[in-house]
Amino acid sequence: DEDQVKIALMTDLAGATADYGGQGAIEAVKMAIEDFGGTLNGKPIHADFIDHQNKPDIAVTKAREAFDSGTDMVINLSNSAAALGVMEIAQSKDKVVVVTGAGSDRITGDACSPNAVHFAFNSYSLANSPVKALAANGVNNWYLIVSDFAYGLSVEAAVTGAIESSGGTLAGSVKHPAFMASDFSSYALQAISSGAQAIGLSNSSSDTTNSIRALKEFGLGGDQQMVAFTLLINEIHGLGLDQASGLLFADGFYWDRTEQTREWSKRFYERVGKMPNMVNAGDYSGTLHYLRAVEAAGTTDAKTVLAKMREMPINDMFAENGKIREDGMMVHDMYLVQVKTPEESQYDWDYLKVLETIPAEEAFLPLDQSKCSLVNKG
Amino acid sequence: MGETVLSLTGVNGWYGESHVLHGVDLSVRRGEVVSLIGRNGAGRTTILRAIMGLLDRREGRLEIRGQDMSTTPAYRIAKAGLGYCPEERGIFASLSCEENLLLPPVTRTDGGMAMSLDEIYAMFPNLKERAHSPGTRLSGGEQQMLAIARILRTGADILLLDEISEGLAPVIVQTLSRVIQDLKARGFTILMVEQNFRFAAPLADRFFIIEHGRVVEEIAQADLAARADDIRTYLGV
Amino acid sequence: MTHILETVGLCKEFRGFRAVDDVSLRVREGDIHALIGPNGAGKTTVFNLLTKFLSPSAGRIVFDGRDITREKPAALARQGMVRSFQISATFPHLTVLENVRVALQRRHAPTYAFWLPGSVLSRLDARAMDLLEQVDMQDFAQTKAADLPYGRKRSVEIATTLAMEPRLMLLDEPTQGMGHEDVERVTQLIKRVSAGRTILMVEHNMKVVAGICDRISVLQRGALLAEGTYAEVSADPRVLEAYMGSETELEGAH
Amino acid sequence: MTEIFGVPAPVLYGQLLLGLVNGSFYALLSLGLSLIFGLLNIVNFAHGTMYMLGAFLAYLLLQPLGLGYWWAVLLVPLMAAGLGIVIERTILKRIYKLDHIYGLLVTFGLTMVIEGFVRVYFGVSGLRYAVPSSLQGMVDLGFMRLPIYRIWVIVAALGLCLITWLVIERTRLGATLRAGTENPSLVQAFGVNVPLLVTLVFGWGVGLAAFAGVLAAPLMQLTPQIGHSIIITVFGVVVIGGMGSILGSILTGLGLGLIEGLAKVYYPEASSTAIFVLMILVLLVRPHGLFGKQ
Amino acid sequence: MLNTRTLMIVLAVAALAVAPAFIYPMLIVKLLCFAIFASAFNLMLGYTGLLSFGHAMFFGSAGYALGVTMKHLGWPPELGILAGVAVAALIGFLAGSVAIRRQGIYFAMITLAISQLIYFVAMQMEWTGRDDGFHGIPRGTLFGIIDLQDDMALYGLVAACFLLALFAIHRIVTSPFGQVLTAIRENEPRAISLGYDVDRYKVLAFTLSGALSGLAGALKALALSYESLNDLHWALSGEVVMMCILGGLGTLGGPVAGAFFVILLQNFLADKVGEWLSVIIGVVFLTCILAFRKGFVGEIGDWIEKMRARKGGFTAKQEGNR
């Protein structure tokens, strides 16, 4: 029926990037609906959980089908290609998309859409802060290990930009095929022998964890630092602190940061058996924000709801005074974190030290540099 | 003549779906040379393959030295003392001549029939000369000798020989004829398939005529002359 | 008398082993020419060289006045030099008629036309039946080749070869593995189809050779040992020793 | 510092050595693949999966059972071989008489099933297997510091390759194997238990793959996909070397590791395509592979 | 016989006409695209006996070709599709010329390698959008009159192409060229000795199969307005083999049935069984290969033949008459 709210979580439920979605995402969305009260204007809130199997074309087909059968909002969309594809459809069918699982800067850049909101993180926000923070400590000579695919390159661009603007230098970089290589020793060796002060990992998922391992194996240490530009807490859990300790990265959410985050995270942990990562938290926060906007707007009409979403600030365990800009980016504080040493860690999932809070304005690309056509017009 | 060492009773055989043997009955006694003759495609090769357990499916009774081997897997049949020399010779390309010769495991030592390598080389001097060349580099005739020699080493005393004179120069066919006589003299039991009736005629004690996958006639050496007309009609000779 | 096929100093080495050694063979147009020799003499290798399934280590091959040493096998077939195989070679799941038709198709119908219906090939049927009659196979036209008895397969093969309108037919042991009846039939068939063309064949059956061959070349250890008519060759003591053996009654061997 | 085409010589040597490590994996895997192809006439698409499984089995031995690396080196190949034997007896033996594409397809199906299970039970985010304490540390080779563990990988892999090769080329069993590759039914008619031989060879081949998996386990995060990219590369190795050629597989595997190592220094973007280009080139010049027979 | 065939055709057309009323049209569009793809693949494996393990290269390249010509050059859809087909045919010709040097399993490996090569190249090209995919392909106006933005219009186009492709395959298989292909598959050395340059015929077959796969890929890209690297990935090549085998090789209906089955299974199961999907598909696939080797359509065909033979009074094939 017309005024029932139908949302769909579309993500990789079982594939290689299931940390960005999977069971955690399902539970996060369910928690949001429950916390909202389960119903909206007396009607139950309907949620579908759709597996795009990490294949953009399946995402596009299924999103089209979902929108055609009355879905109002699609959330998560791990995998940038899937996100970009679904955004186009959402625009042509006038529906809402909340991207939490993908990080491409294009989502709020040249491919931005009035129908899309980018919620949890993007490559700029992950790349920019660590570079700046290290520069302030005098670390400004970099070597980059870049995964040779769109996301890796987008991170690389953001990182190089940040290095330049903070007056650093790039000692070199090496590109590796994305998700195809399991042997990173060669890249690690090149990185270490470059003598750079910081080695940046412009890759993601298993590529990042394997890079970290290889760097450790070949004796990274002393005055050389590793910085990851896309890392989830699950991956640290998989790596173990002995491998990951000392690693610096930017994160959008850490479960053990405040009382509010802890409370929510423990509820999440009970359902999933893992602590939430920033995508999980984003899924929860995004769903909740959407539902609140629908309630406030009193309709599911996309234009009206999107306007409400932009108008209302986001205040929950994920974001304090988060705000959706006209390019679609939900800007919020980010955190520069460092992985604890095994000795520092006191209890399960006690993995990170929050070194610094990066205010929203600094964490995200300033609007005046945006490539988004929505911004230039406005 | 000795006791029956090999007998088939009501044997049916199939290649995949196609039913080729239709109730074969035959038996061979110790020390005998028996020849299966018939037209092309009559099923003679198939009978030998049936005995060796190389068909896709076989039914009926197979006895070797009085033991029922109807359900014995192929690799055990050889161990009962059978040596098989296939129609296509089956020389292994990746093995040297000598490796080919040494390939079949010695299965029976009790019968005392196993020939030593020296004895074999004495019988086939060419093989000694080419011992280290790859098997398929041998000429057709040498390959044929190798195929026979190979099964003499194993201690098998019942030999199944399929068209061993096929495609060989007359001069070699004559040599082979002598080899068979020699083997017979040593006490081997031989079941051979021959297209070349004139090669088989002086060697065999008995002949089974095969047609459409069954034995249609049995002729003893002594009756050969008398039954010449019958044979002619069966074989079109 | 013209020679349709000539080899000049043909050699083939397999990793140091000379299988064919300086063979200069000349086949006269219109003859049935036999190549005989002990096993491993190199007969099949010579055939393979002639039909380009192997390339020679040295020497030249001249067919009908043209040097064909570097020609591709298919091109050779198109020029009229066609080989039939030692092992029976038919298209097993095609009918006898289709077997012959495929051979006719290459010359007389489109072969690359993937846009035309298959029915355009039916105009070859009459010609195919004609060929089948020549080998006495007209009654089997609709039988699948796989279902034919051995000797009949040979007939199909020969009909197929004839469909190529060959000027020179190469037959490798055409009677090998055949019963007496079939040997007889195929021998007569070869004789019959030799009219107007040249045939070069390898054959161990001396009866066949004696019966229909005009000229005989004897190979031994890769080299040409003797050449001549059957009477000449069979009188040569070297041939007797290397090939035919002690039996004077030659048919006795087969 | 001397430079070779703009790369400092020590860096280059280091990369070549690392290439050799990868090459050892390729050699071990393609050897098993060749062996299986030779006797079973099956292109084992599941070979990469067996490699992955080897690594996960090692993990499984460690986590619930507490059996460490050396136990894994010993037990995992046996366990994998056992699984291989079960698969051969129950599934593969049904398809021997069919065209060999069925072998490829059945093993493709097996890949989906086995990998699916591993994914369900272990997840995808990657597990960690530590370098055994006895092999920790680095050796200073002068031009680079090489982890001891990698030296062990080269030694173990090449040692096993050598043993396998010797068995096949120099022993009676090997001769029987080679003969079985050509004409199994005839070998059977000579009294050799060929079905058993086939089963054992499959087990051995799979065991080699699993051994490679155990060797690899401490070198990377274990995800169900680790077999994917390597199997495609190994197919390439086998085609370049000549399918079924044992020595060819070993040498080509090592050679390819070295070439990849070079590519990663001079033109890293091409390191993943190098093998395919090489493969096409080789096939244009030598259609049967570098070591293949006609 | 002719009657049953006409009946089948009428039924198929009727089914295509009413289907959108019951099933989500864009899903049928996808099904049809994969059905064309699987049928094109069948032209290689089923009728020529060559297993290509790299057919995704045609499917994907055609999609990119359509994308580039329509988005950047502003070509209309009919020309975009043609461009896709042409590019796929060209790749088919080039890849075929290399791969044809080997047979059997080697052929499979080489095609796999070539398609991987194309995959990596596409992955590193700026204009493909790399793994972000090629976005925003306009659907355009067919022949300047039919606006394909309308899903039903698009469906009509795809359905028409589907029928056309099946007819084309049927025609190719029964054509004089098809006859030569059969001969080559049956006995290649003999075909050579009859003067056929078999490599050329195989390359042509590969090219045709590539072109038709390209048609499928181009249509899919047009329908989704989107093209991605997945369409070039070897997993897709594996999937199309699976479709053909499941449905039945060497039959016209088999690949269609197989494609429908696999896609529907993926479509409906994925959200329900989650992580178990690949296990389930794998088991289904294995069972089919081991138990119904001829595929659904092949097994049903056999069964019908058996029933017919029983009715007609034949008991078994004639035997023992040699």
Ligand SMILES: Nc1ncnc2c1ncn2[C@@H]1O[C@H](COP(=O)(O)OP(=O)(O)OP(=O)(O)O)[C@@H](O)[C@H]1O
């Ligand atoms: N591998 C096979 N598959 C199917 N049918 C076969 C096979 N081998 C032989 N046949 C068929 O079985 C029948 C008997 O063949 P067999 O080889 O036993 O005949 P044969 O008497 O030895 O004749 P030949 O003179 O040809 O050697 C023939 O009709 C043949 O076509």
Ligand SMILES: Nc1ncnc2c1ncn2[C@@H]1O[C@H](COP(=O)(O)OP(=O)(O)OP(=O)(O)O)[C@@H](O)[C@H]1O
């Ligand atoms: N591919 C090859 N590699 C190595 N040696 C070969 C090869 N082909 C043939 N030979 C050798 O060349 C010699 C001639 O072989 P060929 O097959 O031509 O003999 P043939 O005269 O046809 O004998 P047969 O009458 O037995 O058929 C043989 O010694 C054979 O071992």
Ligand SMILES: [Mg+2]
């Ligand atoms: Mg026979």
Ligand SMILES: [Mg+2]
């Ligand atoms: Mg010969």
